[in-house]
Amino acid sequence: MRFSRAFLPVLKESPSDAQIVSHKLMLRAGLVRQTAAGIYAWLPLGFRVLKKIEQIVREEQDRAGAQEMLMPTLQSAELWRESGRYDAYGPEMLRIRDRHDREMLYGPTNEEMLTAIFRDEAKSYRDLPRTLYHIQWKFRDEVRPRFGVMRGREFLMKDAYSFDLDEASARLSYYTQLLAYLRTFQRMGIRAVPMKAASGPIGGDLSHEFIVLAPTGESEVFYDAAFEEMDWNRSDLRYDDPVGLHNLFDDVTSTYAATDETHEEDRWADISEERRRTGRGIEVGHIFYFGDKYSGPMGLRVTGPDGQMVAPMMGSYGIGVSRLVAAVIEASHDDAGIIWPESVAPWKVGLVTMRQDDEATVAAADELYSRLKGAGIEVLYDDRDERGGVKLGTMDLIGLPWQLVVGPRGIASGVVELKNRASGEKEELSMESALARLT
Ligand code: ATP
Ligand code: MG
């Protein structure tokens, strides 16, 4: 993408209405714009990051054996009356009437809808186990939408739902999602610690929240430093190994991690002082096991192996896809701007000309641009007629992992500069070695 043709509105000043760093940076670097309270338009740069995060979530769900589908945003109130949640959900639910005066709502979550869809198709135990997911916009009329997309009213969520014959099998589905979540967040370059959660309005007893540490997080957290060393992409962890999944769950739950809601002082006291970590955290994902809470009242039944009708045991698994864009920024930035982990960066390379009026500079940069693009590398090419210093500042602000800087002095001696945004390290290289490094 050529910057001169791009829609990348960058602000010089920090917007005064934003309180936390990710919100400020998302406005300054032109990721989003608010269109109504808690509702945001995703501009090209923000949209590219959102899609990268969504794709990592999708790939890990697919690897874990979940199947993608797509359910609508609008739902019928009837469905929610069947589960008994229509009245219970309260003012967070946006309720709408259509022209025939039918009661509708903008879905805050999809347990009811998928339970109803599955109920009409599943006949016997052979239709189990199944895990289905979609990545779709949700609406929750939050009392206090704030911090930009961190707590929006309309937000993008991945929500998965599992159906199993019995509790033992449902636990395995839960452990499978647990591993998928650990891997998903690790791939995004963030450390999300699974913490025992108090079960909320969705109900059930087995539940974990995934929390990213950030000083601006809404909950207080306590965890064992052992979580800082764990590698979830170890090859001995496999989805097709039930014993390994059980062990993973035992490891995760025997290592202390809790939010202020579930904190246990006596277990905390047993952890040696130097291993105690406390701070604040952001909830980026949440998994629940809730048995027959929906299948029961909504009449989802299948015939078991013995011919008896049984209600499948269910779980649901959410990831805040749009919230993650902000959470990654909270976890990865400096005074100059965002530092994108390569896996979610909007472009991998920012190519900059220091002097757009210098022919040799522009010719060299044009060549680098076309060769990088030819090699399938995502490049943002700042070919604007702006001062070099301004362009470098913009690159730092939008935080692409690599900056490739071309200027008249370097070109005269046959070199370009390659800067790593995260470490700040700069290197002078020939064009060929710079290309070799980036492709
Ligand atoms: P919170 O405690 O932040 O209100 P929640 O517990 O109500 O979140 P869940 O029902 O567990 O949310 O939904 C799954 C995920 O959706 C959350 O872990 C979070 O990442 C995301 N999410 C929930 N509410 C919002 C929101 N208002 N804006 C952005 N993301 C959200
Ligand atoms: Mg909430």
Ligand code: MG
């Ligand atoms: Mg919560």
Ligand code: MG
């Ligand atoms: Mg939650």
